[in-house]
Amino acid sequence: MARLLDVIREDLELTGTKEGCGEGECGACSVILNGKLVNSCLVPAVQAEGAELRTIEGVASDEQLHSVQESFLHCGGAQCGICTPGMVMAAVDLLKRCPHPDEAQIRDGLAGNLCRCTGYGKIVDSVAQAAERAIQVAEESRS
Amino acid sequence: MNPSLHIGHSRIRKEGRAKVTGEAQYTDDVRMEYMLYGVTVRSSVPRGILKGIEFGEGIPWDEFVIVTAKDVPGELNVALIERDQPFLALDRINHPEEPVVLLAHADRYLLEKARAAVHLDIEPLPPLFDLEESLACKEVIWGQDNLFKKILIEKGDVDSVWAGAAHVVEGEYKTGSQEQLYIEPNGAIAVANAEAGVTVWGSLQCPYYVHTALKALFNLPDDKVRVIQMETGGGFGGKEDYPSLIAGHAALLSLKAGGRPVKIVYDREEDMVATTKRHPSRTRIRSAFDAEGRLLALDIDFALDGGAYLTLSPVVLSRGAIHAGGPYRCPNTSIRARAAATNTPPHGAFRGFGAPQSLFAIERHMDVAAAQMGMDPIALRKQNLLRMGDATATGQIIKENVDLPGLLDHALEKLDYSAKKENHRIHNASLGPIKKGLGFAIFMHGCGFTGSGESYLASVAGVEGRADGKVHVLAASTEMGQGANTILSQVVAEVLKVPLEYVEVVRPDTALVPDSGPTVASRTTMVVGKLVQEAAIGLRQTLIQSGFLKVPYDGEGFSSAVKQYIAKNDHLKAYSQYNTPPQIVWDDQLYKGDAYTTFAWACYAAEVAVDTRTFEVKVEDFVAFQEVGRVLNPTLAEGQIEGGVAQGIGYGLSEQVVWSKGRMANGQMTNYIMATSMDIPRIRVYFEENPYPNGPGGAKGLGELPMDGPAPALLNAVQDALGTSAPREIPLTPERLMDLLDLMDFLEPSNV
Numbered sequence: 001m002a003r004l005l006d007v008i009r010e011d012l013e014l015t016g017t018k019e020g021c022g023e024g025e026c027g028a029c030s031v032i033l034n035g036k037l038v039n040s041c042l043v044p045a046v047q048a049e050g051a052e053l054r055t056i057e058g059v060a061s062d063e064q065l066h067s068v069q070e071s072f073l074h075c076g077g078a079q080c081g082i083c084t085p086g087m088v089m090a091a092v093d094l095l096k097r098c099p100h101p102d103e104a105q106i107r108d109g110l111a112g113n114l115c116r117c118t119g120y121g122k123i124v125d126s127v128a129q130a131a132e133r134a135i136q137v138a139e140e141s142r143s
Numbered sequence: 144m145n146p147s148l149h150i151g152h153s154r155i156r157k158e159g160r161a162k163v164t165g166e167a168q169y170t171d172d173v174r175m176e177y178m179l180y181g182v183t184v185r186s187s188v189p190r191g192i193l194k195g196i197e198f199g200e201g202i203p204w205d206e207f208v209i210v211t212a213k214d215v216p217g218e219l220n221v222a223l224i225e226r227d228q229p230f231l232a233l234d235r236i237n238h239p240e241e242p243v244v245l246l247a248h249a250d251r252y253l254l255e256k257a258r259a260a261v262h263l264d265i266e267p268l269p270p271l272f273d274l275e276e277s278l279a280c281k282e283v284i285w286g287q288d289n290l291f292k293k294i295l296i297e298k299g300d301v302d303s304v305w306a307g308a309a310h311v312v313e314g315e316y317k318t319g320s321q322e323q324l325y326i327e328p329n330g331a332i333a334v335a336n337a338e339a340g341v342t343v344w345g346s347l348q349c350p351y352y353v354h355t356a357l358k359a360l361f362n363l364p365d366d367k368v369r370v371i372q373m374e375t376g377g378g379f380g381g382k383e384d385y386p387s388l389i390a391g392h393a394a395l396l397s398l399k400a401g402g403r404p405v406k407i408v409y410d411r412e413e414d415m416v417a418t419t420k421r422h423p424s425r426t427r428i429r430s431a432f433d434a435e436g437r438l439l440a441l442d443i444d445f446a447l448d449g450g451a452y453l454t455l456s457p458v459v460l461s462r463g464a465i466h467a468g469g470p471y472r473c474p475n476t477s478i479r480a481r482a483a484a485t486n487t488p489p490h491g492a493f494r495g496f497g498a499p500q501s502l503f504a505i506e507r508h509m510d511v512a513a514a515q516m517g518m519d520p521i522a523l524r525k526q527n528l529l530r531m532g533d534a535t536a537t538g539q540i541i542k543e544n545v546d547l548p549g550l551l552d553h554a555l556e557k558l559d560y561s562a563k564k565e566n567h568r569i570h571n572a573s574l575g576p577i578k579k580g581l582g583f584a585i586f587m588h589g590c591g592f593t594g595s596g597e598s599y600l601a602s603v604a605g606v607e608g609r610a611d612g613k614v615h616v617l618a619a620s621t622e623m624g625q626g627a628n629t630i631l632s633q634v635v636a637e638v639l640k641v642p643l644e645y646v647e648v649v650r651p652d653t654a655l656v657p658d659s660g661p662t663v664a665s666r667t668t669m670v671v672g673k674l675v676q677e678a679a680i681g682l683r684q685t686l687i688q689s690g691f692l693k694v695p696y697d698g699e700g701f702s703s704a705v706k707q708y709i710a711k712n713d714h715l716k717a718y719s720q721y722n723t724p725p726q727i728v729w730d731d732q733l734y735k736g737d738a739y740t741t742f743a744w745a746c747y748a749a750e751v752a753v754d755t756r757t758f759e760v761k762v763e764d765f766v767a768f769q770e771v772g773r774v775l776n777p778t779l780a781e782g783q784i785e786g787g788v789a790q791g792i793g794y795g796l797s798e799q800v801v802w803s804k805g806r807m808a809n810g811q812m813t814n815y816i817m818a819t820s821m822d823i824p825r826i827r828v829y830f831e832e833n834p835y836p837n838g839p840g841g842a843k844g845l846g847e848l849p850m851d852g853p854a855p856a857l858l859n860a861v862q863d864a865l866g867t868s869a870p871r872e873i874p875l876t877p878e879r880l881m882d883l884l885d886l887m888d889f890l891e892p893s894n895v
């Protein structure tokens with residue numbers, strides 16, 4: 001049975017979504033399906049019929065990186081990069097649910113995404129910085 | 144001194160943008176026209192004789208590309224240190240994941256069915272799984288005596304010491320295997336045909352290792368084999384030697400398929416069970432001290448389980464043996480090291496490469512010894528730490544001004560050792576189930592290849608001016624997350640005094656870049672960085688001599704000089720080759736002399752909370768304090784240390800490989816436990832900068848260092864928390880700790 005992950009990577013040729021385990025453990029395949037973060041390796045493709053899907057390819061708008069991506073760059077949140085698309089999706093999802101997370105909330109929000117390179121510290125910093133950027137942008141637009 | 148333009152600055156990772164947008168191309172992201180998928184049929188029996196291969200009913204076998212050992216056009220065995228490991232088993236089976244048959248087909252689902260329908264007829268032979276049984280030659284499964292390598296390091300005379308010593312302390316320490324668990328599994332794509340030769344794209348650390356292995360496998364000259372590194376999703380040593388096998392398999396299938404591209408990407412379980420892991424170890428230490436705690440003798444027996452084939456075991460053993468004496472001054476030392484065969488898949492490179500095993504033993508032993516002698520572990524260390532002018536176990540004189548007692552003090556200060564110690568004393572005296580403790584480890588890691596390795600490699604790297612005015616770095620050193628692209632660019636841009644955007648690193652491709660050696664051994668920054676630095680100096684010189692570049696200049700001026708030069712001379716390249724610094728002398732036979740050109744030094748300190756009901760050890764605080772020469776890019780360097788410490792915490796506490804008849808029984812992320820963001824605290828990283836004159840910009844290597852310290856620091860902290868020196872084996876899982884404490888009746892009411 002085809003998985004949503006296969007449809008994304010092979011039929012849609014959106015290879016930014018990665019496969020790290022195929023068993024729902026690593027989160028490298030994270031996408032946002034109908035507004036919810038899911039592991040696309042666990043979702044049967046048929047279940048996504050007619051659904052709204054957002055992958056890493058839909059996070060930046062044209063040349064403009066999303067604040068989460070920008071922060072991952074500046075804080076060193078990506079090393080080998082294989083977990084990064086999934087991490088970015090998880091972070092985008094977290095900040096939507098919880099725009100001002102503290103460190104514990106960030107760690108909790110990313111707990112479904114494994115990273116073997118960073119030890120998570122710089123990923124946590126990246127998400128915290130992205131939240132701050134969002135606040136600044138909001139304040140600037142208000143003033 | 145002029146302030147640096149790039150050195151010491153946290154420049155953004157060169158390929159970072161491609162990674163955060165998902166545009167970076169990893170091996171599995173590539174699809175080619177007419178591409179087939181490949182799979183491997185493995186032995187599943189740990190040892191035996193292959194009698195036959197049957198292709199079961201119900202599969203349209205004529206649609207499949209099928210390869211066995213008989214299809215190999217050249218050398219059947221992988222060319223590495225020894226040629227003992229076959230790409231495909233011909234008749235002998237030596238471990239349960241031995242590749243026997245390769246299949247390719249365009250339909251991956253059918254391919255899986257076919258894989259299950261191949262039956263191997265294997266006559267079993269008695270297998271050997273236990274390291275001690277192998278050392279005792281209970282069965283002989285490799286060579287004359289199962290030994291891949293023996294090393295003896297001798298200094299002074301240990302036997303003259305025991306009788307007169309105030310204290311003699313003995314201990315045995317064990318470390319388990321560990322899976323690299325890069326999140327991108329191993330994979331390769333190959334195109335092979337009789338005329339054009341072989342081209343491979345893969346997730347790999349060492350393009351020229353694969354190049355060498357494929358040349359022998361296909362009996363082809365240098366220019367008929369091309370190896371290209373794709374973006375690589377982590378390596379940690381796990382993509383050092385194994386990619387030669389996968390690349391060879393994909394290429395054999397492609398050749399038989401008439402040149403159609405073949406992709407092999409392992410699923411997680413195959414990657415975990417079949418590819419290399421860290422060598423399990425056993426270390427016995429006998430030590431003698433005088434009444435003040437001065438170390439008089441160290442007698443160390445260090446043994447590694449190498450698995451079924453020799454692969455890299457001799458070099459892993461070598462690094463382990465050289466580090467076995469720790470950072471201590473000891474007049475009489477004897478280190479006997481052996482790597483032995485068992486019928487498990489070969490163990491291989493993993494960050495640290497033998498040193499985490501032997502350093503765990505010595506650093507754990509120092510705390511065991513302190514407890515036995517009734518000494519404070521800090522005072523015991525300070526009595527014995529190496530200083531400038533002292534000699535290591537191999538007789539290497541420390542020529543740099545390293546202040547290890549200072550490093551120890553700084554790490555403990557950052558941990559707030561004294562205040563925490565006092566709090567713990569009060570806390571632990573209460574009847575609560577949580578016991579807290581502090582521990583540390585002090586250690587070194589040799590930078591670059593061991594012994595004469597670097598001079599033997601004689602690596603070459605270069606830089607090239609391009610028609611667009613930019614400069615390309617030419618090296619086979621791979622980016623796998625550690626930051627090689629960025630660091631090499633920073634070093635070159637610093638020499639050329641140009642913005643970082645003017646320098647690009649060429650994707651490692653054996654058709655385009657020289658052999659700068661494998662991407663291992665904490666050597667890329669220090670050794671290859673130095674080569675590209677020298678090459679860049681040469682390139683700048685050429686431009687100045689040509690008259691196109693006039694000092695002072697800006698970025699624009701530089702790039703127009705490059706353009707003009709190329710318009711006139713066609714190309715602008717400069718190379719540099721490694722030369723061993725003159726004062727470095729090493730004797731490979733006697734294991735004496737300068738084992739490394741320099742060492743990185745560190746002290747790691749940890750606070751743990753041990754739950755005496757669940758036997759869980761929680762890391763509450765972790766300080767990593769190190770001296771790695773000059774730090775070229777603080778963000779990248781911190782990232783390396785933090786990631787290495789996280790792997791080290793897993794090594795010490797949770798990452799247990801469960802073996803069943805020579806096979807990893809827990810080859811899934813569900814039951815092999817690596818840390819999530821919830822499991823580890825913020826790792827607090829500090830650098831003491833002491834520029835190293837032979838490194839580019841003063842840098843030493845640092846990639847492996849953070850793997851060495853966490854496990855002993857954590858177990859020392861557990862000893863402190865529970866007041867028992869019993870934990871001597873890692874990983875210290877809750878089950879293992881429970882068994883230990885049960886044995887000691889630790890939880891009897893009188894002891895609580």
Ligand code: FES
Pocket residue numbers: 018019020021022023024025026027028029030039040041042
């Ligand atoms: S690939 Fe889906 S969770 Fe790992």
Ligand code: FES
Pocket residue numbers: 077078079080081082083084114115116117118326376377624
């Ligand atoms: S950056 Fe490599 S796995 Fe996260």
